[in-house]
Amino acid sequence: KKNKDRQLSSKAVTIIGRYTRDLPRNTVDALIESAFSVWARASSLTFVRSHTLNADIMVEFVTNEHGDFYPFDGPRGTLAHAFGPGQGIGGDTHFDDDEHWTAGGTGFNLFVVAAHEFGHALGLKHSRNRESLMYPTYISFSSANLLSMEDVANINALY
């Protein structure tokens, strides 16, 4: 039987450092939580909010040079990035705080961008299907059907 190297299906998440000033803190928490629940609903994954500094997924809002080899670039351009699963920086997700983050309306939708980034943090690559959340460019999705069938199949192939 092909032994899939399935990843751990429970992930600890810690939000650290400064939050974006674009939204109230509890709104950011709620948007991040609902971005994780998109993947939890489609798979056997569970996410636990942690406050330790060695959680699986460390989330932070940073600008320009911020301690990894992928400095951000001011407004627009790169909106965020995430490292694939693994020790240390693996799974960590950074949002460019030079973007204007919104819960809807003008600016970049934090929920949509976070859901995409967490796909990377869980091990997913980009999809060539415009319907997919994992499509490489930002499209303002209707949050109704955020995941395509392909996204669902891909996350279940990993967990």
Ligand SMILES: COc1ccc(S(=O)(=O)[C@H](CC(=O)O)C(F)F)cc1
């Ligand atoms: C739909 O969610 C996103 C689409 C595109 C991006 S991005 O334009 O920041 C992308 C980073 C990425 O694909 O995660 C780019 F390469 F920088 C982030 C989230």
Ligand SMILES: [Zn+2]
């Ligand atoms: Zn970074």
Ligand SMILES: [Zn+2]
């Ligand atoms: Zn991406």
